[in-house]
Amino acid sequence: MKKAENTGANRFRPGLNRAERSRKQASGVALSSVLVALTLIFSYVEMLIPFNFGVPGIKLGLSNLVVLVALYVLGPGYAFVINMVRIMLSGLLFSGLSAMLYSLSGGLLSFLVMLVLMKSRLFSPVGVSLGGGVFHNVGQLLVAALVTETVKIFLYLPVLTVAGTVTGTLLGFAAALILRRMGRLPEWNVPMGTGTDTD
Amino acid sequence: MFKEWKGIIRKADLVLLFLILVFCAATSVWAYRAGDTGSVVRVEVDGAEYGTYLLEEDQVIEIRSDYGTNQLTIQDGKAFMSEASCPDQYCLEQHRSEGGISRSNQTLICLPNRVVVSVSGGSSEDTDGIDVIAGSPEQGKDL
Structure with missing residues (x-):
């Protein structure tokens, strides 16, 4: 089995000398900003697709794919910053401040859930993305319930959970395929029925 | 693939x-x-009651607040949102395929304008002093 040399854990290993480390940091910052730009393009493309189910919050969430891949490749710190900057900028550019509140709560909760699921080392990117997708919608509903002061808003929970499950699974598969091509699927990510597959 | x-x-x-x-x-x-x-349908804006309206009467209600305006239409015992100033227009689609809301677990929610429209005053609930006979006996009440 081929071992990936440059996995997330030893990317910023303290053993590296100073110059090497600052070079890595600079490349991390540069890559993050490119990824933020990519999420904004994804948000814009999604905005162009008319998609009205009568319930706000149902969309593919392509930008979450970027955050998910960044979580594995760059680590939680960079992924968190990418997520926050993405929410601020797309809120200012596209959706407006009040809608930004919803994406902020959804984004924070889903990031937290994805981080915990990833750190548990039990889930593949599919499971991580699935949990993130579902809790993104839960976070949005929580804020919506607070804003309107209506508990009845949770009647939308089943619809949003199903939507989050479908989009989360699809994006998780996409992320897993991207990570595998990059050679960045963590080595602890042992899928079911392994041993037969020689890659 | x-x-x-x-x-x-x-x-x-x-x-x-x-x-x-x-x-x-x-x-x-x-x-x-x-x-x-x-x-009856109860209209709330930003958590505060705006008004209650009988489902029996066909009527058009203008809901105006600092957050925007919505037009609620009650027709044939069902209420639906017919116009809204909100940018996303999601509320116009809600329960539109069924002709509107008429049961106590249904809501119309316009998040940008903070408008929540819900149905209350069923046969078992108190009707807030409004003495009306609830419409048709409901079918399939118990699951």
Whole structure:
């Protein structure tokens, strides 16, 4: 089995000398900003697709794919910053401040859930993305319930959970395929029925 | 093409998926149980009551607030949003395929304008002093 040399854990290993480390940091910052730009393009493309189910919050969430891949490749710190900057900028550019509140709560909760699921080392990117997708919608509903002061808003929970499950699974598969091509699927990510597959 | 998709899923993923689906089924039963047929619609703006209107009367209600305007139409015992100043216009689609809301577990919600329209005053609930006979006896009340 081929071992990936440059996995997330030893990317910023303290053993590296100073110059090497600052070079890595600079490349991390540069890559993050490119990824933020990519999420904004994804948000814009999604905005162009008319998609009205009568319930706000149902969309593919392509930008979450970027955050998910960044979580594995760059680590939680960079992924968190990418997520926050993405929410601020797309809120200012596209959706407006009040809608930004919803994406902020959804984004924070889903990031937290994805981080915990990833750190548990039990889930593949599919499971991580699935949990993130579902809790993104839960976070949005929580804020919506607070804003309107209506508990009845949770009647939308089943619809949003199903939507989050479908989009989360699809994006998780996409992320897993991207990570595998990059050679960045963590080595602890042992899928079911392994041993037969020689890659 | 799908050959590449193999060797990704892990056991914990399936467990998580199963748990989520069970949760979905449970909340669906709660959300889509046949509610009582109500007699009045209650309109709330930003958590404060705006007014209550009889479902029996056909009427058009203008809901004006600092957040925007909505037009609620009551027709044939059902209420739906017919116009809204909000940017996303989601509220116009809600329950439109069924002709509107008429049961106590249904709502019309316009988040940008903070408008919540809900049905109350079913046969079992108190009718807030409004003495009306609730519409038709509801079908499939118990699941």
